[in-house]
Amino acid sequence: MGKLSTHVLDTMHGKPAEGVAMRLYAVQGDTRKLLKQAVTNHDGRCDAPLLEGGNLEAGVYELVFEAGDYFAGQGVTLPEPRFVDQVVLRFGIARPNENYHVPLVVTPWTYSTYRGS
Template sequence: MGISTHILDTTLGRPATGVPITLARLTDGKWSPLNEATTDADGRCKHLLPTTETLQPGIYRVHFETIAYYRQHKLNGLYPYVEIVFTVTEGEQHYHIPLLLTANGYTTYRGS
C-alpha cells in the first residue's frame, strides 16, 4: 500500500489543497528523493510512495512546502516548510502521515 498523507488547515477547518510534498528515504546517511506530489482538493496524497517502489524498512522523510499554501491564502505562516521524519518497520504495509496545520503551528501523528 505504501505511504499516504493528508493535510488539514485547522484554523480554516478545511483541507489544505495545492501543497507541494516530497518523499525521501535515508540511504547510507544521505536523503534519496523518491517522489514529488501536490495535495488534491481533499488535502490528500493517497500514493506518496511511487507504485514502482515497495515499502522497505528504514527512515523516511516527508517534506511539506507549506509556504506555497500560506501564499495561496495570503497568510503569514511561521514555518515555510514542515518535515516529518519517521521509521518504517519490517512487516508494515502502509503508513499514513497526517499534518494538522495552522499559520503558527502544526502537529502530526500516525494515522490509519
C-alpha cells in the same frame, strides 16, 4: 502489502489543504534520495499512495511539506521569515507490510502529525 499515504489539514481555515507541494525522501545516514513529488488534491490528499507494495521498505523517510507557500497562496499575511515554512517530518517504517498514514495538521503557527493506518 503495505502502503504509505498522507494528507494535509489546514486548521486555520478548517478545511483540507489543497495545493500543498511535498516531497518524499528515503534517508540513509546523511544522504537523502528523492522518491516522489506530489501536490495535494481538493481533499488534502495525494491521488495515490506515496509508496506501496514492494516499493515500501523498512527504513527512515522524510516528508517535506511546503506549508508556508500554501498559506501565502491562501492570502495569509505571513512574517518574514515565516514561523512555519517547510515542515519536515522524519519517521521510520519498521513493518513495510503494514499501512502507514502520516498526516500533517497545520497552521502558520503550529503543526502536528501522528501515525494513522
